[in-house]
Amino acid sequence: MTEVRDAAHDECLRIVRASGGTLAWHVSCYELVRSLLGDERLGLAHPVPRLASRLLDSPMVGPLDVTPEQERAQHDLMRQVMQTIASWRASQRLRHIVEAVVDTHVRRLVEAPRPANFHELVAVPVPRAIAGAILGVPDEDQEHLGVLVERTHDDHDRRGASAAVSELQGYMLRQLRGRVRAPRDDLLTVLSRADRSGDGNPAPPMQNLAALILIAGSVTPTSVIDHGLVLLLSHPEQRPLLDDEDLAPGLIDEIVRVRSFVPPRPGADPPNGLSRYANTSFQLADAQINVGDLMILDTHRANFDETQFGDPYDFDGRRPTNPHLGFGYGRHRCPGANLARLELELLYRAVFRRLPTIRLAVPTDELLSQIRRDGGVVRTLPVTWD
Numbered sequence: 001m002t003e004v005r006d007a008a009h010d011e012c013l014r015i016v017r018a019s020g021g022t023l024a025w026h027v028s029c030y031e032l033v034r035s036l037l038g039d040e041r042l043g044l045a046h047p048v049p050r051l052a053s054r055l056l057d058s059p060m061v062g063p064l065d066v067t068p069e070q071e072r073a074q075h076d077l078m079r080q081v082m083q084t085i086a087s088w089r090a091s092q093r094l095r096h097i098v099e100a101v102v103d104t105h106v107r108r109l110v111e112a113p114r115p116a117n118f119h120e121l122v123a124v125p126v127p128r129a130i131a132g133a134i135l136g137v138p139d140e141d142q143e144h145l146g147v148l149v150e151r152t153h154d155d156h157d158r159r160g161a162s163a164a165v166s167e168l169q170g171y172m173l174r175q176l177r178g179r180v181r182a183p184r185d186d187l188l189t190v191l192s193r194a195d196r197s198g199d200g201n202p203a204p205p206m207q208n209l210a211a212l213i214l215i216a217g218s219v220t221p222t223s224v225i226d227h228g229l230v231l232l233l234s235h236p237e238q239r240p241l242l243d244d245e246d247l248a249p250g251l252i253d254e255i256v257r258v259r260s261f262v263p264p265r266p267g268a269d270p271p272n273g274l275s276r277y278a279n280t281s282f283q284l285a286d287a288q289i290n291v292g293d294l295m296i297l298d299t300h301r302a303n304f305d306e307t308q309f310g311d312p313y314d315f316d317g318r319r320p321t322n323p324h325l326g327f328g329y330g331r332h333r334c335p336g337a338n339l340a341r342l343e344l345e346l347l348y349r350a351v352f353r354r355l356p357t358i359r360l361a362v363p364t365d366e367l368l369s370q371i372r373r374d375g376g377v378v379r380t381l382p383v384t385w386d
Contacts, residue, residue, distance in 0.1 A: 013287055016271045016296070022053035024294040025287070026271040030305035030325070033273075033297050038330030042276040045071045046292055053294040055275045068279040074205050075332075081194050081209070082335035094134070094339060098346050101129045106350045115361035119381040122347070123225040124218075130343060131217030135210060136186025137175070145171070149218045165211065172210035187213070213336075221340055225347065226378040227262075228255040230367065231315055232348060233360055241317045242349045251317030252344045257303045257324035262371055263313055264301045273298035274328070299325040357386040 012029035027033050036042060045068050046052040066074070109121045128149065132142050148171075151157075151164035172188075179192035191206045232239055232255075241251040273296045278289050289295070303324045304312040310319075327337040334340070351358065360367065361382035371378060 013285060018053050018055050018271075018294060018296070022294070024053050024055065024271070024296050025289065026273075026296045026298060028273075028298040028301040028305075030302040030308040033299060033302040034325060034329050036276070036295065036297055037274075037299075037325065037328055037332055040072075041278060041280050041282055042295060043068050043071050043279050044275075044277065045279060046277045047279075048292070052277065052292065055272070055294070055296055074209075077194065077205065078209055079331070079335055081190060094342065095346075097133045098130055098339075098342055101126055101133065102343075102347050102350050105129070106347070106354055109351070110354050115382040115384040117380050118229060118383045119222075119226055119378050122351070123222045123229075123378070123381065126225065126347060127221035127343060128214075128218040130339075131214050134187050134217075134339075135175075135213060136179075136184055136188040137214070141171075145214065146218070149215055152215055153219060165215075168211040168214065169207045172214075173207040176206055176210065217336060217339075221343060223378065224256065224259065224340070224344065226381050227258075227260045228344060228348065229351070229381065229383075230261040230360070230364075231255060231258060232352075233358070234261060234364065235315050238315065238317045239352055242345070242352060247317070248345050248349070249341065250319065250322065252341050252348075253322045253324060253326075254315060254317045254319060255344060256326035256340070257309075257322055258315055259300055259303065259326060260371075262368060264304055271296050271298065272300065299328070355385045358383055359385065 012027065012032050014026050016024055016026040018024040027036060045066050105122050105126050109116055109118065112121055125146075128146050129142060132145065137145060145168070148164045148168050152161050152168070154161045154164075175188050176192045179186075179189040183189045183192070188210060191210055194206060238251060241247040276295045276297060278291055278293045278295065281288070281290050283289070303309070303326060306312055308323070327334040327340070361384040367381070370380075
């Protein structure tokens, strides 16, 4: 890992302390983050994974134990498989799944005693149920899988988190083998047919990908749903955009850009972002990047770059252009971006139509303090209505 220099780099590229005191490059300016997101010299693979620096001590953000070439091959296969979601969306199948899940959980919110915990009743179960339904996970398994998904992100119990990831992968392998014998109309069946090994069983990357789809489709959307609701409650003038099919997508993209109703504070908040490792040595501006260096691509701060976004701290769903990096960029752009947009649009529209007087049941300052104390994570989101 590159040593800390006496002369600090500018805010675009600087050396920071990562998990366990190890060093990393923190990248926060829009143009540099965007270019590095598509840079083939960076990836999730590390030459010696056990020696790799980590942003967090979690199995979900650690290095892959594969070569860069194997990583690229797995990524290409994943993108090929995930095109199925795009074709489902064209046939309106995805929309029907999302609408059914949203309707079920918004109804439970409406029927709940007040104040109600929006996080627990809506933000957590909606994306998890949608991801499970698209994969084809049986309803009776959803609750247990939800517990495992929560455990995979337990930063205080890395052994337990790793065990949860392994259990999820084992579960998905059993499901994939079942789809080989009895195909269904779901994504697990698509995965079971992709890249089969010589004995006819699904290859290991498929069980890992199925687990990743459930985890990524559950955890990240939950955070955006929570913070997006607070943004919309704090800016009621923006809510009518939800009822306009032409303007609603712009509002959803603005929610993804801002990502949190707690704006980034340069120099005050710990570095965060997407972890990537250098698979070759190269020069970046006046910095020497060495093989294995950890680079933290801070898409959140990049989305507040004043050189790219006018008045970036304003929440404005009518921005004429919004090339945010909330879904990544280039070949590593999130393959579930369109699904996420659909989830958010249908969910917020349903919430405000069913509960037009919905509001926070605690002062905003209290919620802000709790979120900053918990590192940006919403633990509870009390709401009420008339």
